[in-house]
Amino acid sequence: MRAVIQDRYGSSEVLRLARVARPVIADHEVLVRVRAAGLDRGTEHLMTGKPYVMRLGFGLRRPKNPVSGRDVAGTVARVGSQVTRFAVGDEVYGIAPGSFAEYAVAREDKLARKPVNLSFAQAAVVPVSAGTALQALLDVGRVQAGQSVLILGASGGVGTYAVQLARAFGAEVTGVCSTSKLDLVTSLGADRVIDYTRENFADGSRRYDLILDIGGSPSVRRLRRALEPRGTAVFVGGENGGSLTGMGRQLRGALASPFLRQRLALFMAKERATDLERLTELIEAGKVIPSMDRSYPLDEAPNAMRLLERGQVRGKVAITV
Template sequence: MITNVNHQQTDERSAVSEQLPTSMAAAVRHRYGGTDSVELERVAVPDPGRRQVVVRVEASAIDRGVVHLMTGLPLLLRVAGFGVLRPKQPILGADVAGRVVAVGDDVDRFHVGDEVMGVANGAFADFAVADVDKLVMRPQNVPAEQAAVSTISGITALQALTAVGRLTPGQRVLVIGASGGVGSFAVQIAAALGAQVTGVAGAKNLDTVKALGAVHAVDHRTTPIDAIGSTFDLIIDIAGRNPLRRLRRALTPTGTLVIVGGEDGGRVTGGIGRNVRAALVSLVVRQRLTAFISKESLEFIEPLSEMLADGSITPLIGARTDLAGVAEAIGTLDRHGVAGKTLVTIGGAS
């Protein structure tokens, strides 16, 4: 059973909730494929599980992860739990900002009417279910659209720098892929934590990378990372798929490499072999070479929301769309790239 504002009008916050309809608009796909597999459909409004809430989605965001989940590539992700033959979750979208409209039986952290941000399951829709352990209250001074583009990429950057990269103030940090979804957060967070940041990006985005807080910005098309002219205590490797030997040349003798991602690693494994080699080499050298998968947990969502609230970071929104334009916007990110994140406005975020 759920506590639903439609049926319980005693909670004073229920007055600000709307009647829940039975169906909603959603960007849905029933097979892995290109942007033509994603269509706007009417589907049933989801019910929350015991430790879940239903959020009326104000806004969400598109990142590279959405492209991978749409295409089902690399194939490894299908066996990692997303559905082998077809996607288990037809509705795309994970980043969310919105208002709680229904809570499951075992939920005490949130109430109907709460304004939240975090990770949902199928956020390109009017309503989405979210685990309570992946949501926080949206800080009052953070607009819904900023909150909506922050969680997925922001917690990846935060973990790469802190839990995995063990950044300390004053260190020299190289962010490869500095203008993208993860990179635009990584540059800002590293600078906020007292690092001296160099960002690698395309020529058209070098000024943007500096505006985010990088001391130096380097064009990946003209300057190899081992020709920048200095070595780094920490490299956050988000894009470009530099070979391990080149990454090691750009590190100090005891520096740390954190591999976050990188496209064009192949259809089957996505190039995970480089991560495995890094772990093996790390056993026998003084440099620490690591890779990781982002943990969607409050341990990182909470501090990220605090950094948004205190102004240490301001998300870079490089493109915008609405629900009807989601497929086209995914295609734009995939083919041409977007500086920062693509905002998806759904329920009137401004």
């Protein structure tokens, strides 16, 4: 089968199209015929091997799984002997390591029925980013109706879902992004949008009950200035958290949190079918719509990754197979 692979860590230049053997499934796994795959920051981290601590689980010198991608949408081609939730031909979406390929393997507990009102490309850009946003808001942020929520990085993959989900849960949402993406965040339903090149969200004029810090650049002190006295800040991702752990700033915040009235929460997303099922309900109800910038065929996956590296993606990008 065709797949996008890498035999070393590095930038998008390490990605190439090749032919590899079709994967074999275990008892609790599903073989998915890939119709589309999503591109996200996690896939970029797996490509570069940074932060370095992640190599302990994914390969010290080179990736254990040479096939790129994690988000997937497609049809079930085969099921393991212990699989009970899916049958051959079902349309599904979820997490399948190595999804930049014609076929990929997913655990049964990391797949859900594809929303009927989404194309495969739209569905493929949901699982990782929307699941992260959902958990950050509910499980960690404990968002409640009527609260004020600030989302830093509102135009990115996780941010575009966080804006919509926070609104769906009844919060008042302020999104922070660059000038060129103000229209996108406004279209997602944000009550207020801040251009970080012109305004300072932490100038003291307004405080928030909950802040989702997606991307990781403001100092902990600056975040606290924008928080209510008993507000919560959730660190989502760590693009500027250092090459070793990627979480230097987040760890400092989490260590300080027990001594503060404000809550600074470290967050690591989980991959769960239950979250996908909840997202399916919200999507089919029209409360959440994937913000897909564009799609690329499988052989152009390196070009799509290059745009992500440069910060030139609005929302999400899909790879179609």
